[in-house]
Each structure stands twice: as structure tokens, then as C-alpha cells.
Amino acid sequence: MVQDAKRHPDTRQIPSIGAPPDPDDLAGFPVWHVHAGTTLCRVTTSGFGPWWFSSDGQGRFDLEPPRGTCYLADDEIGALLEVLGPIVVVSSGWARRLALWHLDLPEQCSAADTSVRAARGYGVTAELASMTPYDLPQRWAAAFAAAGYQGVRYRVRHDPGGSRALALFGTAGERHRWPLGRRRAIDDALLDRLWDETGIPVAAVPRTTDLGEILD
Numbered sequence: 001m002v003q004d005a006k007r008h009p010d011t012r013q014i015p016s017i018g019a020p021p022d023p024d025d026l027a028g029f030p031v032w033h034v035h036a037g038t039t040l041c042r043v044t045t046s047g048f049g050p051w052w053f054s055s056d057g058q059g060r061f062d063l064e065p066p067r068g069t070c071y072l073a074d075d076e077i078g079a080l081l082e083v084l085g086p087i088v089v090v091s092s093g094w095a096r097r098l099a100l101w102h103l104d105l106p107e108q109c110s111a112a113d114t115s116v117r118a119a120r121g122y123g124v125t126a127e128l129a130s131m132t133p134y135d136l137p138q139r140w141a142a143a144f145a146a147a148g149y150q151g152v153r154y155r156v157r158h159d160p161g162g163s164r165a166l167a168l169f170g171t172a173g174e175r176h177r178w179p180l181g182r183r184r185a186i187d188d189a190l191l192d193r194l195w196d197e198t199g200i201p202v203a204a205v206p207r208t209t210d211l212g213e214i215l216d
Helices: 002-007 009-013 076-084 117-122 135-146 188-198 208-215
Strands: 031-034 039-045 067-073 098-104 109-113 151-155 164-171 182-185
Touching (some): 076 164
Parallel strands (some): 109 151
Antiparallel strands (some): 031 109, 039 067, 067 164, 151 164
């Protein structure tokens, strides 16, 4: 395998995942069965409800209208890292404009599990959960939905620890009738956990006078 890499040095420098197969060919894809009542986490901008199914193409696995996708994580830090993305320093003031939700899934979901090795046999690699732009992941999401899967199980892109998330499919827009679950502010205890587990510090936004002193 090492010799082959030397003969073809460019093959490891291009994406190894291609377009999805026909939905019929995704039968038998690994499935993560999520039982009704399973608790998942989501971070939203304060004032917005948690059960929002996005269809504007801003999310990795967004479906096109009239369908959409709601993004949920297995744990609190994973959900927070999904929102932080590449941010390496957090302002406590900004963080407190967010809300963390613990949500009990109202219905059972059978999601295509892209986080297990068996997915490789269908052409899926770990790049699906990390590559940009989102065009190709969204094509895979559409293929999974057409094949009858109700979501995608994947690894959180910005968590090197490998936490996992669920991209849940449904009708685009907000689910007003679904239980809101338990809401938690992004408090000092959670920010301390973020620091302890990831090394992402919390820092105050500098004042204009502070910037002046630095420039002087």
C-alpha cells in the first residue's frame, strides 16, 4: 500500500468521497435506530425555538424545501462546538445570547449511520462530515432521504474527540407542537467545562480604551 501511494502521490490529496449512488443502492446502509424519548442536545440563539428544520442550504445536510434538517448532538459540549465552529476564543457576553436545550426525540428515527466503518462499503468516508463546501454532503442527505432514512448520524466536525450528532429530516420550518424539553443558559459551569475539555478560553470583548492602550 505504501508503494502504491508513492506511484500515485496525488491520489491522497484529493477528496476520496464521490457522488452518492442511486437511493436504491443505499438499501442495507448501516442504521442508527434512535428510540423515541432519546435525549439529544441543541444550541440555539436565545429567543428561538429548538425544533427548527433548516432548508436554506446553510447546514451540512440541509434538504431542499419543502423538507429540511434539524441538527442535534449527543452531548452538551458537542452541541456547543457545532455552533462555535472555528472560533478559538469565546466571549462570555456572546455565549450568554445562546441557549442549550435537552430535547427528547418525540418519534423513533432510523438514521443512516455514517460514523461506522461499514459505511465505507457504500463509498462514505469521514470527509462527509468535515468537507466544504456543503454541496456534496447535501446531495448525500437527499439520497439518504430518498432511500427512506429519517436522518444522518455523523461525527461533529469541530470536535477532535469524535462526538456524534444527528441531522434529523422533516418538513422545513419550526415544530411548534413538539415538546421544548429543558432549556439551560450557557452559564459559567458550562463555559468552565468547555475550557477544561477543549482548551477554548473565555475572554471579555476588549473596550475601545483597551485597544487604545495596546496601540499606544
